[in-house]
Each structure stands twice: as C-alpha cells, then as structure tokens.
Amino acid sequence: MEERGEYLSIFDLNHEKAPTLAQITLQLTENEDHRPNDKSKIVDWVAAGIKAQSDQ
C-alpha cells in the first residue's frame, strides 16, 4: 500500500460518463447571447414531448 495517490486512479474506470439527458438538453439550449432563440424553443418542445411520452 505504499504506492498510493495517483496509483489509485486506475480504479476510476468510468470517470467520464456518457452524457445524460439533462446535460444534453442544457448543452443544446445554451447559446452565446443567452436569449431564447428558435433552437432552444425546439429543444424545449422535443424534451417536453419525450417527457410526456415517458409518463404515458
């Protein structure tokens, strides 16, 4: 156990996980001028549809 520290990082197998729905939604809606544009409206609408479908 003398070799600790960075050697333990080999256990961090999955430190980079596949992006979640929330991350992707955020990423798609973020834009430079921080104002709602057409794209973010579409993203919101599709996300609402997916959510409604999951609740059905």
Next chain:
Amino acid sequence: MSCYSSFIYFLSSLERISTRSRLRLEVKNLPLKATTNQKLKVARMRARLRGQVNDFINSSSTFLPDLEEGDLKPMEDEVITTPEDEYVEPEENVDGSLDDEEGIEEEDEDEAASVHPEAITLPLPSNITSKKIKSSLESLLSIERELRKGQANDALEGVRIGLANKSLLLLTDVNKSRSTKQSTRAWSSVRNAQSQILLHANAYHRAWQALNSIENSEDLEVYQKLDGKHLVVVKDITAAKRYGQGSDGLAWFWRIGPNEESLTGEWMAECK
C-alpha cells in the same frame, strides 16, 4: 451504518429520484376492485398527463406542418423482461399516501369522455412515418436524436445500477439471511431492484425505437436493441470463481461510454 449498507442506501435513493411511474403501468397494475385511493391516484396522474400532452400538441403546430391521421406511428409497447430463471416478481408500489401536487384540476366531463391521454400518439418527429414530411424536418430530427441519446444513456445507467444492485443483494442480503423475517426483507429489496431494472429497460426501448426510426447507423451501432436475455445479474458478483468465468463476458451495455479507448490503453499497463 456499514459501508455496504450505505452504498445500498445511496443506490436506492439515486433510483428513487430518477424514476417516476408510468401511467399505463399504473393502470395495468390496478386491481379489479381498486380502492378509492388507487383510483384517485390514477385520476390525478391522468389529469397531469393530459395537461402535458395538450401543451405539447398545441405547440406542435409551431414546428410541424399539418399532419394527417396516417402520418403518425405509435411506438410499439414491447415489454422487456428478465430471463425466466432470473425472474423475480417486481415490487408493486404500495401507496399509503397520495403525493399532493398543486395545480391539478378536476377533469371536465367532456375531457373524460375523450381518449385517455396515455393512448394518444404524440407528434414527435421520430413518430412521423411520411418520408416527405420527415425530410423537411431535419433540424428537428437531429435535436431529437441528441436528446434520445441522452435518454438512452440515462436508461442504461439505470439498468446497470439496477442489475448491480440486484446482484449484490442476492449475494449478501438474500444469501446471508438467517430467518424468515430477514429473508422476506431481502427478497423485497430484490423485487424493488427488479422493478427498477424493468422500468429502465423499457425506457431504453422507447429511446432505441426513436433512434431506430431516425435511422442513423452510427447511433444504432452504439445503441443496440436491448434483449431480455441481457438483463441478467452480474455473475462476477453472484458467482465469482465459477467454472468458465474466464470466457464469460458482460452484455454490450456495460461497455459503452465515451472512453472506450481509454479503457484499453493506460489502464491495462502494469503498475511500476
């Protein structure tokens, strides 16, 4: 609290946040003689869902051209379940209390007479069958594709957590229970894990169906069809040191992620 039990607690809290029961499932599980509370719960879920569905359909006219009846294809509700030898009756939600949510209105009589909101096919871009309309919706489809990938990732994460949880519970709680009381409790948590697995597996199946109809071959290579036979417990946990372990592999969904290459590189190098 031991390390193990805090881990289990963490897992179950994680799952509780990420899941919400579906209305169709709730209706299917209603007993023949449902209690008032059960009926009320379904009515409330229905009212909430109707609001969601109506909002979605109303704003769809902004983004979509006029659709005719045959243009939409409902998703096939295929039920995925674990292989028979590992089947556990999933836990049914027993609700003592109803979660009160504000802003739920009583259903109008007219509305109640129409189609139930859970049976409505939503005009999502991936549900549109007409090739002509689809070709004009490329930007919509590309957005839905990204979101569906996120949905698939979430669901697969849930499936993995559920399966790992079930395996651990079988190895520890179930194996080590010494009395009927302990064993009943242990199996009830296994059933809970089972219902999480099925819920997430079916959520994945919906995401996959959408990705399949968007038809991007790259995605379909990564996100494969989830088969019931893959929903098995992790044998490296439940049956370590078994015969043939060396040649056994895990199902595809344990190995996806952005770091597929990093797994094989540095990680395999020996420690100095």
